[in-house]
Amino acid sequence: MHFNFGFTTVQTVWTLTFAALLxxxxxxxxxxRARRFPWFTASIVLVALRLxxxxxxxxxxPPLTMNAIFITMADAxxxxxxxxxxxxxxxxxxxxxxxxxxxxxxxxxAVAGAVxxxxxxxxxxxxxxxxxxxxxxxxxxxxxxxxxxLVLMLTLGLGLAIGQLGLLIALERMAKMAAxxxxxxxxxxxxxxxxxxxxxxxxxxxxxxWWIVCLWIDEPGAKNxxxxxxxx
Numbered sequence: 001m002h003f004n005f006g007f008t009t010v011q012t013v014w015t016l017t018f019a020a021l022l023x024x025x026x027x028x029x030x031x032x033r034a035r036r037f038p039w040f041t042a043s044i045v046l047v048a049l050r051l052x053x054x055x056x057x058x059x060x061x062p063p064l065t066m067n068a069i070f071i072t073m074a075d076a077x078x079x080x081x082x083x084x085x086x087x088x089x090x091x092x093x094x095x096x097x098x099x100x101x102x103x104x105x106x107x108x109x110a111v112a113g114a115v116x117x118x119x120x121x122x123x124x125x126x127x128x129x130x131x132x133x134x135x136x137x138x139x140x141x142x143x144x145x146x147x148x149x150l151v152l153m154l155t156l157g158l159g160l161a162i163g164q165l166g167l168l169i170a171l172e173r174m175a176k177m178a179a180x181x182x183x184x185x186x187x188x189x190x191x192x193x194x195x196x197x198x199x200x201x202x203x204x205x206x207x208x209x210w211w212i213v214c215l216w217i218d219e220p221g222a223k224n225x226x227x228x229x230x231x232x
Contacts, residue, residue, distance in 0.1 A: 009198055010198070013198055013201045013202065013205070014051070014055065016205050017051060017201060017204065017205050017208070018048065018051050018052065020205050020208035020209060020212070021044055021047060021048040021051065021208065022048065023208075023212055024044055024208055024212050025041070025044055025045065025048065027212050027216050028040075028041050028044070029041075031216060037087060038087075039080060039083040039084045039086075039087045040084050040087060040088075042080050042083075043077065043080045043081060043084050046073065046076055046077045046080060047077060049073070050070070050073045050074075050077065053069065053070070053073070054070070057069070064133070064137075067137055068133075068137060071137055071140045071141050071144060072140065074140075074141070074144035074148075075140055075143055075144045075147070077144075077148075078143070078144045078147035078148045078151065079147060081147070081148065081151040082147065082150070082151055082154075084151075085151055085154045085155055088155075089105070108154060109154070111153070112150055112153035112154050113150070115149075115153050116146060116149055116150050116153065119149060123138065123142065
């Protein structure tokens with residue numbers, strides 16, 4: 001027996017991702033976690049808005065206007081992502097001595113900056129500084145891409161985002177492969193790309209579920225730290 005749900009893989013993954021983001025926001029607000037993790041909460045809001053905008057606006061606006069909207073959102077998400085890394089690092093290593101914290105932070109930034117400098121092509125400076133709307137969008141897109149990569153490098157240094165980094169490496173290797181010689185080879189490459197993106201989306205949904213569970217449960221010692229009401 002075959003079941004026909006009427007949803008494609010992309011639609012199913014989009015629905016699961018958006019639902020998980022909404023549940024995560026409810027947990028952050030309902031469990032009073034947003035106050036403790038403001039930048040993480042802001043990043044989830046921005047990602048949810050971009051996901052919703054992609055569904056509502058794609059194909060319904062002029063390409064230049066739509067690109068400007070999504071590139072601006074990408075810049076905002078990337079910059080907030082940097083603040084999320086700082087927020088996580090302060091929470092995770094807040095007990096370290098100040099000198100050790102500074103040394104580790106500088107070392108991590110140096111390694112991430114070196115990887116950022118050599119990873120991927122950099123466009124010509126004249127292209128980025130040309131006096132046109134397209135040049136401004138290219139510069140904004142470059143800032144978003146490089147900042148995202150910097151966030152990934154810094155997050156990797158904290159032990160996260162391995163799946164995201166693996167996706168970047170796989171897509172870059174696919175881009176460097178020889179050009180397809182026929183339609184079958186092109187379809188095969190496109191299918192591999194779509195499968196990688198879908199797999200990465202499934203991993204992201206799993207991470208969202210993990211965040212929801214971790215942020216919902218009480219912190220260790222929270223009940224013991226609660227003020228005791230004396231019995232009358």
